Structure formats: C-alpha cells, structure tokens
Amino acid sequence: MWNIVQYRGLYFLFSAIIILGGISTLFMGPGLSLSIEFKGGAAVRAEFSQPVTQEEVEKIISGQLQYENGIIQSFGNGEFLIRLPLSEDAGNQENEIRTGLEQLSPLNMNFDQVSPTIAKETVVNAIIAIGVAVLGILAFIIYAFRGVAHSFRYGVSAILALAHDILVAIAVAGVASAFFGNFFRLEISSMFLVGVLTLLGYSINDTIVIFDRIRENLLRETHTTLEETVNFSILESMGRSINTSFTTLVVLLALLLVGPISIFDFIFVMIIGVISGTYSSIFTASQVLVSWETRSLGRMPFSNKR
Amino acid sequence: MKRSQYIALFLILLIVVTAFFSVFVKTWTLPFTDSIRGSNDTPLGLTLGLDLQGGVHLVYETVDPNPTVEQLEGTIEVIRNRVDAFGVAEPTIQSLGSNRVIVQLPGVQDVKAAKDLIGAPAVLDFRELVLVPNLDNNDEQVDSKDDADGEVESLKAEWQIASSTVEGEQIYINGERLIPGSAQVGFDPTTGSPEVLFQFDRQGSEAFRLLTRKLIEFPIEDPRRMLGIFLDAGDEPCGFATDINPGCTPLLTPVVQAEIPTSPRITGLELDQARILSIQLNAGAFPVPLKKNPIYERDVDAFLGADALQEGLKAGLLGIILVMLFMIMFYRMNGIVAALSLAIYAVVVLSIFKLIPVILTLSGMAAFILSLGFAVDANVLIFERIKEEIRGGRSLGSAIEIGFNRAWPAIRDGNLTTMIIAAILFWFGERLGAGLVQGFAFTLGIGVLFSMLTALFVTRRILNIFLGTPLARKLGLFS
Numbered sequence: 198m199w200n201i202v203q204y205r206g207l208y209f210l211f212s213a214i215i216i217l218g219g220i221s222t223l224f225m226g227p228g229l230s231l232s233i234e235f236k237g238g239a240a241v242r243a244e245f246s247q248p249v250t251q252e253e254v255e256k257i258i259s260g261q262l263q264y265e266n267g268i269i270q271s272f273g274n275g276e277f278l279i280r281l282p283l284s285e286d287a288g289n290q291e292n293e294i295r296t297g298l299e300q301l302s303p304l305n306m307n308f309d310q311v312s313p314t315i316a317k318e319t320v321v322n323a324i325i326a327i328g329v330a331v332l333g334i335l336a337f338i339i340y341a342f343r344g345v346a347h348s349f350r351y352g353v354s355a356i357l358a359l360a361h362d363i364l365v366a367i368a369v370a371g372v373a374s375a376f377f378g379n380f381f382r383l384e385i386s387s388m389f390l391v392g393v394l395t396l397l398g399y400s401i402n403d404t405i406v407i408f409d410r411i412r413e414n415l416l417r418e419t420h421t422t423l424e425e426t427v428n429f430s431i432l433e434s435m436g437r438s439i440n441t442s443f444t445t446l447v448v449l450l451a452l453l454l455v456g457p458i459s460i461f462d463f464i465f466v467m468i469i470g471v472i473s474g475t476y477s478s479i480f481t482a483s484q485v486l487v488s489w490e491t492r493s494l495g496r497m498p499f500s501n502k503r
Numbered sequence: 504m505k506r507s508q509y510i511a512l513f514l515i516l517l518i519v520v521t522a523f524f525s526v527f528v529k530t531w532t533l534p535f536t537d538s539i540r541g542s543n544d545t546p547l548g549l550t551l552g553l554d555l556q557g558g559v560h561l562v563y564e565t566v567d568p569n570p571t572v573e574q575l576e577g578t579i580e581v582i583r584n585r586v587d588a589f590g591v592a593e594p595t596i597q598s599l600g601s602n603r604v605i606v607q608l609p610g611v612q613d614v615k616a617a618k619d620l621i622g623a624p625a626v627l628d629f630r631e632l633v634l635v636p637n638l639d640n641n642d643e644q645v646d647s648k649d650d651a652d653g654e655v656e657s658l659k660a661e662w663q664i665a666s667s668t669v670e671g672e673q674i675y676i677n678g679e680r681l682i683p684g685s686a687q688v689g690f691d692p693t694t695g696s697p698e699v700l701f702q703f704d705r706q707g708s709e710a711f712r713l714l715t716r717k718l719i720e721f722p723i724e725d726p727r728r729m730l731g732i733f734l735d736a737g738d739e740p741c742g743f744a745t746d747i748n749p750g751c752t753p754l755l756t757p758v759v760q761a762e763i764p765t766s767p768r769i770t771g772l773e774l775d776q777a778r779i780l781s782i783q784l785n786a787g788a789f790p791v792p793l794k795k796n797p798i799y800e801r802d803v804d805a806f807l808g809a810d811a812l813q814e815g816l817k818a819g820l821l822g823i824i825l826v827m828l829f830m831i832m833f834y835r836m837n838g839i840v841a842a843l844s845l846a847i848y849a850v851v852v853l854s855i856f857k858l859i860p861v862i863l864t865l866s867g868m869a870a871f872i873l874s875l876g877f878a879v880d881a882n883v884l885i886f887e888r889i890k891e892e893i894r895g896g897r898s899l900g901s902a903i904e905i906g907f908n909r910a911w912p913a914i915r916d917g918n919l920t921t922m923i924i925a926a927i928l929f930w931f932g933e934r935l936g937a938g939l940v941q942g943f944a945f946t947l948g949i950g951v952l953f954s955m956l957t958a959l960f961v962t963r964r965i966l967n968i969f970l971g972t973p974l975a976r977k978l979g980l981f982s
C-alpha cells in the first residue's frame with residue numbers, strides 16, 4: 198500500500214517554505230496592502246472613456262489639489278484607483294476630487310470613505326470574529342469526535358490545518374501582488390476577510406471527512422497501528438475529498454472567468470484556500486495528528502533511518 | 504413503491520412547481536395579504552441591494568457618543584422624514600450599534616446632495632449684532648468710544664442669538680419656533696429666484712416682531728440694523744465679518760426696513776439648496792445631532808451595479824452547468840439525479856429569496872453561487888459511499904440505504920461548521936464592512952441548510968424511483 202504518512206516531516210517543511218516565503222513578500226516594498234476598510238482613508242475608482250494617462254491623474258490629485266501621500270493605480274483599460282488619506286473635512290475633499298477629475302470627463306466615479314475610527318473597530322472586530330470562529334470550530338470538533346481517544350488532538354490538528362490554509366492564502370496573495378500587482382488589484386478588504394472566514398468553515402470539511410474515516414476505522418479496528426489506520430483512511434477518502442473541493446473550485450472558476458471583478462479578493466482567497474484546504478486535510482491535519490500521537494515526524498525520503 | 508414514497512414525491516413536486524412559479528413569474532401578491540413580492544425591473548424580480556443597483560451607502564455617527572435609544576430613534580425618524588421628502592424610493596435607514604445610523608439610498612447618484620440633506624442639523628437661528636468688550640486685541644475693531652472716565656475701551660461686534668421678552672418669557676428666535684411642516688420653496692415675485700418661506704409659531708412671530716422693532720431704531724447705515732440669519736452656527740456667538748468657525752458665515756444679512764409682523768423669507772439660494780433646506784426645516788430637529796461627514800461612505804455607480812449583476816448571473820449559470828456536467832461525468836445515473844437536485848435547490852433558494860424577501864447584494868450573490876458548489880458535496884460523499892457498497896457486493900437498494908446512513912456524520916459535521924461560520928459572520932456582519940457582510944452570511948447560511956436538505960431528501964427520493972425498475976440491476980450506472 199502507498200504509504201503517505203511516513204514522509205510527514207517533509208510535508209511540514211514544504212508548507213513552511215511556502216508560507217514563510219510568501220509572508221516575507223509582505224515586508225518587501227509595495228505588495229499586498231490593507232484596504233481602506235481596515236486602515237481608513239478615501240478610495241476613488243474612476244473610469245475614463247478617452248485615453249487618460251497616469252500623469253494626467255497625478256497632475257490633478259497631487260499637483261492641482263495638493264493631496265499628498267496618494268497612491269494612484271492604473272489598470273490599463275482607462276480604469277484608475279486612487280487611494281488617499283482622509284482629510285479633516287472629508288466632504289470637502291470628496292467635492293474637490295470630484296470637480297478635479299471632472300476635467301478628464303470620466304464615465305463614472307465611485308467614492309469610498311472610511312474614517313480611521315471605524316477602520317480601527319473593523320480590525321478589532323475582524324480579529325475577534327476570526328478568534329470566535331476558530332474557538333467555535335475547535336469546540337465543535339472536540340465535541341463531534343468525543344468518541345475517540347484524544348479528541349482534543351483532532352480539534353487542534355484541524356485548527357492547525359485551517360491556520361495553514363489561511364496563511365497559504367495570504368502568502369500566495371502576497372506573492373501575487375508583489376509580482377503581478379500591476380495587472381490586478383488585490384487587497385486585504387472586507388471581502389478578503391469574508392473569504393478567510395468562509396474558508397474557516399469550508400476547508401475544515403475535507404479534514405472532517407478524513408477524520409470521520411479515521412474515527413470509523415479506529416472503531417472498526419481495521420489496522421493495528423494508528424499510522425496505518427490514518428494512511429488507509431486517507432487513501433480511502435482522498436477521492437471524495439478531492440471531488441468535493443473540485444465542485445467548489447468549478448464554481449469559483451466560473452466566478453473568476455465571468456463574475457464581477459469587485460469580489461476578486463474573495464474569489465482569489467477562496468480558490469487558493471480551497472486548493473490548500475484539500476492539501477492540508479491530507480498533508481497537514483492528518484499528519485499533525487499522527488505526529489502528535491506517535492511523537493515522531495516520520496522519515497525523510499532517501500534516508501535510511503526509520 | 505410504497506404509498507409514503509408517492510406522497511413524498513408528490514410533496515417534492517409541489518414544492519418545485521411552487522418555487523418555479525414564484526421565481527419565474529416576476530411579481531405576484533402573497534395569498535390572503537396585500538403584500539406584493541418581486542419586481543418588474545430586475546432579473547427574476549429579485550430585490551437588489553445597493554451594490555447591484557447603484558446608490559449610496561452612508562454611516563453617520565452622533566456627536567454625543569452615548570445617546571439614549573429614544574434620541575437615536577428620533578434622529579432616524581428625522582432622517583427618514585428628510586429622505587422621504589427628497590423622494591428616494593425604498594431607502595434603508597437603521598441604527599448601527601448604539602451611536603450610529605446606516606443610510607442606504609438606492610438609485611441616488613448625486614452623492615453630494617444626499618450628504619447635504621442628511622448630515623446637517625439644519626438648525627436655523629436669527630442673530631443680532633452686539634458690541635462687547637474686545638479682550639483679544641488681534642480681533643478687528645468695529646467701534647471704539649470714550650468711556651465716561653475718558654479711557655478708551657476697545658469694543659468688537661459679534662452675532663448673538665436674538666431674543667425678545669414675550670409675555671414675561673425670554674424667547675430665542677431659532678428653528679424651535681418654526682411651525683413644523685410650514686416651510687416651502689417659493690420664488691421671489693420680482694427676481695424669480697428661489698427662496699424658502701416658513702411660519703413662526705405665535706410666540707416666535709411676536710419675538711421676531713419685537714426684534715425688528717428694536718433693530719429699526721438704529722440708523723440705516725449702522726451695521727447693527729442688520730439681521731443675521733444663520734444655519735448650523737451652534738450656540739456660541741459668531742464674529743462679525745470674518746469668522747472661520749464652520750457655520751459662522753451667515754446665510755443672509757438683510758438690513759431691516761420696517762417692523763415685520765410675520766415671518767421672514769430666506770432668499771438668494773440655489774434651487775437645490777432651497778429645496779433641501781425646506782425639507783430639513785419641515786423634518787424637525789435632530790434629538791441628537793450627527794457629525795457632519797459620514798464616518799463611512801461607499802457609493803456604487805448604477806452602471807457598475809448593473810454590470811456586476813449581469814456578470815454574477817452569468818457566473819451562476821456557468822457554475823451550475825459546470826457542476827452538473829462534472830457530477831454526470833463522474834457519477835453517471837447518480838450524477839443526473841444530483842444535477843436534478845441541484846436545479847431544484849437553486850430554484851427553491853431563489854424562491855425563498857423572493858418570498859422573504861432577501862435583499863440580494865453582490866456578496867450575497869457570491870455566497871449563493873458558492874453554495875452551488877457546496878450543495879453537491881453531500882451528494883459526492885453519499886455517492887462515493889454507494890459506489891463502495893456496490894463494489895462490496897450489495898444490491899442498489901441496500902447500497903443507497905447504507906450509503907446515506909454512513910455518509911451522514913461527515914455531511915452533518917461539515918455543514919454545521921459552515922453554519923457556525925455563517926452565524927458568526929452574521930453576528931459580526933453589522934460591525935464589519937458596515938453591514939455589507941451580513942448579506943453574505945445570511946445567504947450562505949440559507950444555502951448550506953437547504954443544500955443539505957435537498958441533498959439528503961430530494962436526491963434520495965428520486966434515487967428510490969429507480970429501485971423498482973430494470974435500471975436498478977444495471978449497477979454500473981450507479982457506481
């Protein structure tokens with residue numbers, strides 16, 4: 198039988214490289230940034246019919262209107278995103294920018310303004326929401342798996358797999374914005390957060406399917422050691438674990454291809470997270486469980502030690 | 504088939520037909536009531552949120568951080584009066600936490616006018632110029648006169664809220680003296696320019712008459728003969744001529760010509776300005792004032808909203824077709840049944856959206872499309888089990904029976920975690936992204952619940968139909 202479990206140390210190493218590598222891009226220059234919902238400020242999306250250059254927009258915003266520290270992003274198709282710190286009189290700021298950009302006769306302009314107070318609260322609430330979600334899932338799994346020994350370890354292993362998925366999603370988003378930031382806009386927005394929270398609920402499903410199998414096989418005593426039982430359970434349920442993720446990926450791809458661009462953050466996080474969730478249910482959650490129960494990280498390929 | 508199975512199938516059929524009817528007939532009246540569901544202007548008659556039809560989403564905060572519930576409710580009432588008078592169809596105005604108000608104005612494109620309308624307290628007051636000792640020498644000096652001692656005392660003029668004594672009571676001449684509902688837009692008979700007319704109550708009229716009588720005592724060239732009409736200047740006096748404090752620029756400073764027994768007019772306004780001011784004066788005063796600028800603002804262009812809706816519908820259709828194809832390719836006969844259940848699921852959920860009605864937002868639409876992918880997960884788990892059992896040598900009947908039973912714990916646990924998350928998102932929704940997250944959470948919750956129900960009951964009933972037929976012996980079709 199194909200023995201997946203024995204190389205568990207390798208999987209942890211692989212995940213660590215991806216996560217650390219990706220997260221480190223967040224600290225290297227402009228990359229993935231927080232949206233104004235989390236840091237406050239003004240964001241103007243403007244679309245122009247006639248060709249308008251970045252310089253023309255810059256000339257109005259920082260030249261004519263003297264707004265400093267603005268970030269102007271162009272998406273090629275006449276679409277611009279301008280992000281600015283919020284002025285003391287936000288209403289006046291909006292009017293000035295509206296009038297300023299009218300000179301370039303835009304097709305449409307959309308303003309978003311978030312005061313720093315509400316942004317700070319959103320950050321706090323987001324952290325609380327994630328915390329409550331994680332604790333809720335942990336409690337639920339410990340309860341659902343109360344029939345097996347060490348159900349606490351099942352819960353914690355599942356949560357580690359979730360943390361893995363969220364970190365991978367952020368890491369990949371970091372790499373994507375660091376290297377392809379000019380082609381699409383990706384930020385940690387409220388839709389990004391919604392994606393993260395949805396993942397918390399969804400990517401746990403794959404893990405539950407495999408844990409459920411492990412539980413069933415442990416009770417039926419199909420194998421003598423835990424390692425063998427887990428390995429057998431993974432192989433048995435791998436097909437359905439992949440298929441359930443695939444149906445979700447299919448609708449996400451439909452959203453990516455023809456869906457609204459304004460929920461791109463959400464789609465991106467979900468796609469990466471669902472893929473990572475399938476991987477982590479097999480290569481993280483189950484392996485953490487085995488490592489914990491056996492106090493061993495298994496062996497590395499090409500090594501003779503066992 | 505047993506009789507109970509016929510009844511179950513009949514019920515499913517009934518639900519499907521009802522749901523189908525309610526989704527594809529754009530508008531209809533709920534039986535036994537007068538309430539109408541659906542709309543003629545939207546795809547499938549769905550009720551659309553701001554981000555799909557365009558409009559303004561604003562969050563205001565009260566100046567006082569701890570208003571009472573009554574004060575906040577009263578303020579919401581005033582905003583509602585203003586918005587209704589402005590003519591916005593189906594606005595949403597509700598409290599958010601203890602000191603905030605959400606205002607959603609669908610279809611409104613003039614964001615500036617909307618913000619002028621809502622945010623300002625619109626407290627009108629009438630002021631007179633009073634000479635006071637100038638304690639700060641940098642201020643401009645209007646007048647200086649010799650004291651009795653011959654010392655020169657510096658004086659300055661400032662605008663103070665005028666009051667008169669009426670029947671032994673000191674009456675301040677401000678917005679509180681206006682008869683609610685009396686304000687209206689008029690046009691100056693000679694110049695034709697817009698103006699706002701209103702009525703003082705009895706005491707107000709008398710106080711105003713006494714004030715004008717006092718002011719005409721001043722010589723015509725004396726600035727003190729002017730009447731200052733201020734909007735939202737606060738309670739403090741305003742400096743004369745230049746005062747940078749917000750609101751301290753008077754709307755008007757007419758020179759009083761004669762004793763005025765009635766109420767004044769406010770002239771020299773733009774038409775929009777006149778209209779908004781008259782609406783605000785009629786709507787009454789805020790029990791607790793709001794900060795002038797919203798703390799959160801999001802506006803969506805109607806075209807972008809319509810685009811997003813079209814793209815979302817396209818993605819939904821493409822998504823459901825792809826999922827159906829995948830299921831049929833992978834699970835053959837079972838897959839066809841799952842595809843049928845998925846279609847039923849989609850129609851039932853859409854009909855629930857219309858029935859309640861749920862306001863469909865962009866994120867809600869994303870949740871619904873996502874749920875199309877989640878919805879077949881339970882079926883995947885069940886079918887894999889059925890495959891396994893058929894491989895183990897069971898008949899179709901017992902494979903279906905055991906497949907459903909064995910897959911149930913994983914389906915239950917998996918869906919419950921997603922519902923826990925939906926509940927948390929709903930609970931936090933109003934404090935995250937200013938309410939935009941709630942639509943997602945609600946749709947996700949409904950989606951997961953109903954997808955589980957259809958996967959379990961509808962799929963099973965339909966699969967059972969095959970049991971009595973010759974197809975049941977062709978096990979290859981089901982595994």
